[in-house]
Amino acid sequence: MKSVYPKVFTVILLAASIPVVSFAQCMCSAGVPATPVTYVTSLPSTTAASASIAFPMFNPSIGTLACVSLVDTITGVSTTHVTNNAPDSVDYKFELQINNDIEGPGGLSSTPDFQHIYLDTLAPDGQPGSSTVNGPDSIFVNAPDSNGTGNTVGYLGTGTVDLTYTVNGGLETLKGGLNFADTIVTVYSGTFALTYYWCPATELATTITDFTAIPNDNTIQLQWLANNQQSNTNYVIQISTDGQNFTNLGTAESNASSAGSSAEYQYQYNFDPTNVGKLYFRIEEVSPSGKIGYSVVDVVTPGATGTGDISYQTFPNPATNSLLFQFNSNQTGNFVLQLVNTAGQIVQEKAVTLAESSQIRLDFNPQPASGLYFLRAVDLTHNKSYVSKVFIN
16 A cells, blocks of 8 residues: 655644544434434425426435435325217216325335215217316325335436336226226326435544545546644545445554644545546544544545536534535536535525535534534536535534
8 A cells, every 4th residue: 555644834723622423323214313414305386197206305415324315295186087979868977086106226116095975967969068177186185104114226326316106096987887088187286205315424524624525537536635734644545435334544654753743645546547437535544542533424436527426525613613515626516505404404505596505604604513424515507416414412
């Protein structure tokens, strides 16, 4: 492994107390649940046979996804047109059955159904009274339904995951024969909430800030800042191709002269351009006493242009008065920065428009209570979301 050496550039930092951090157990059905993060999407009124509902994927670089749940609230109205095609007057008993099906990766599904019986006496074909209209019937009125899955593979990544909502069914005759024609029009809309239950994979090293991984031709330049170091602290540069299993690339060691100061570290990784996909990088910090902590994980797709992964970071962490969210490249679009507590509630938010800029600043007003939060940056222009775990003193 290669070694890198720090550049000490300031010695004026004051010692700070590090808060004790407790993490939720990564469980979904028993004990202490994993931390929930919920995304909500609305479906406008439509008569389409099916609709796609998109949610941001869970970025595996920020933690372990334990399970996924879906709660949907659907409103639908059906109107049935029936015509008697028989040459005689017929007493019909019709059953309208509408099936709604919501499906997602990992076996996630929800199937609320509607049934209704109509009694109609229709005149012979072609005569007045041979046709009738039943409805409009409210088949669902803000009807809630929920389902979950522990198979999380299809929800991991940095793009979007699509759930499919379909409406099917029809009109069946229970009495009166088969010589009729029917047309059913169903207008439906709804709200869908997808919740990720997850837990941090590792404890963050609060002394490591500003960690970035920037691709440049066939290399990736890693850089980070170590604040208020202890003497003989080791930093191990690690890489992963799946965001879960990391291997060591190189090491960096502080020295006695850097104790209590800040130092900047750089590391250059050379990759094979013919054999690369997503690459995940992090820094492992090992204190002289053997305590281990980790930087945030930065994700890079070498050679990607425009459609590749966007890496980002949040600092300072822990924060006191404000937070700065920074992309690894300039962005253009409308964004909302949200501070979310562990119950999934938005504590503070800020809407901004970026024009070839990479930073969004959130000043706390009022000051949130101390503890664990999530900083979520929502790209409204491109329908993407980025989540970071943060601690507030």
